[in-house]
Amino acid sequence: MTDTAASPTSDMTPEEMAAACQSKPQAEHAWLTRLVGEWTFDAECFMGPDQPPMKHAGTETVRAVGDLWIIGEGEGDMPGGGSASMRLTLGYDPAKNCFVGNWVGSMMTCMFVYTGALDADKRTLTLDTEGPSFSDPTKTAKYRETMEIVDDNHRIFRSSTPGPDGQWMTFMTAHYHRKK
Numbered sequence: 001m002t003d004t005a006a007s008p009t010s011d012m013t014p015e016e017m018a019a020a021c022q023s024k025p026q027a028e029h030a031w032l033t034r035l036v037g038e039w040t041f042d043a044e045c046f047m048g049p050d051q052p053p054m055k056h057a058g059t060e061t062v063r064a065v066g067d068l069w070i071i072g073e074g075e076g077d078m079p080g081g082g083s084a085s086m087r088l089t090l091g092y093d094p095a096k097n098c099f100v101g102n103w104v105g106s107m108m109t110c111m112f113v114y115t116g117a118l119d120a121d122k123r124t125l126t127l128d129t130e131g132p133s134f135s136d137p138t139k140t141a142k143y144r145e146t147m148e149i150v151d152d153n154h155r156i157f158r159s160s161t162p163g164p165d166g167q168w169m170t171f172m173t174a175h176y177h178r179k180k
Contacts, residue, residue: 025067028092028099031118031125032070034149035062035090041157043174045079054079060086060176068092078107090114099125108132112143124148134161144168153178 039060044053058076065071072088090101099116116127125147133141141161148156159172 023068023094026092026094028118029068031122032090032092032099033064033067034152035070035072035147035155036064037062038179039155039176040179041074041076041174041176043076043079043157043172045172046170047079058084059179062088082107099127101127103129114145123150 039062040057041060042055042057044055046053056077056079058074060072060074062070062072069089069091072086072090074084074086074088076084076086078084085106086103087105088101088103090099092098093100096115099114099118101114103112103114110131112129112131114127114129116125118125127145127147129143129145130140131143133139135141144160146156146158146160148158150156155176157172157174157176158170160168160170163169
């Protein structure tokens, strides 16, 4: 049995098809390219109100995928010991009018899927996502992650989750410094 329905591209010339598949970079894509490079990071993670912060460090290489996407590949030690690999993909979708992406880490089975926006001064990208709850891994929780560009050689990444009062509480802060 064959499908006789016409393809949505069947009436397009090859040139029209190529034009339809080519996205034009926006200002938001240019913002992402500021993250491209080799970075080191030092982070603090707060595991509970009566516990001291745990420190960890690592490296990240951020590459451009054309003019529209970036991929960050991180390696580092885990709070409390062990090592981890992380992968971040970010782009901007003009049709959705938001940044889109995902993050995976070797330490968990959850893929965090992001949507987000730049703040008014274009220094901080806020990404919203859901993932496993710290208090009950059988449930999900909301998370908010921010990437603040301090200058061309320093950026700050923060992870937050709503507290009991609904206000966002930062539980992890990482300072990234461009390798010289």
